[in-house]
Amino acid sequence: MHTYGLTKKLDAVTGAQPSTWKEKALFRKNNQDWLKHSQAIVVRILEGLRDKNISQKLLAEKLGVSSQQVSEILKGKENFTVQTIT
Known part of the structure; x- marks a missing residue:
């Protein structure tokens, strides 16, 4: 019973979503x-x-894309093509 209470508190603090650090690290390596x-x-x-x-x-205006898209590109969160940046 005591372990269940600790697990419940830990879940409340860390969240129910599992961490994706391992997948992200593997992606960067590959x-x-x-x-x-x-x-x-x-x-x-x-x-x-x-x-x-x-x-x-x-x-963004000159490229004809949203400022959010430019921000994502410059943060490395979005792939871009040569057509996008020319």
């Missing part, structure tokens, strides 16, 4: 090469934005 390439592209884009004093919002 996709290491293209993730590094993608990171290099994002760094160049961010440097270009800074050098030209262009906001992510203005970049």
Whole structure:
């Protein structure tokens, strides 16, 4: 009975959703090469934005995409194509 109470409290604190850290780590390991390439592209884009004093919002307008999509791309959360960034 005591163990059940501790488990219930632990579930309340940590949440019922299982952690996905292992899947995320495996994904990064399996996709290491293209993730590094993608990171290099994002760094160049961010440097270009800074050098030209262009906001992510203005970049989104010029690309014809939402500012949320640009944000996700620059965070590495969304895959992008050459068509998207040209």
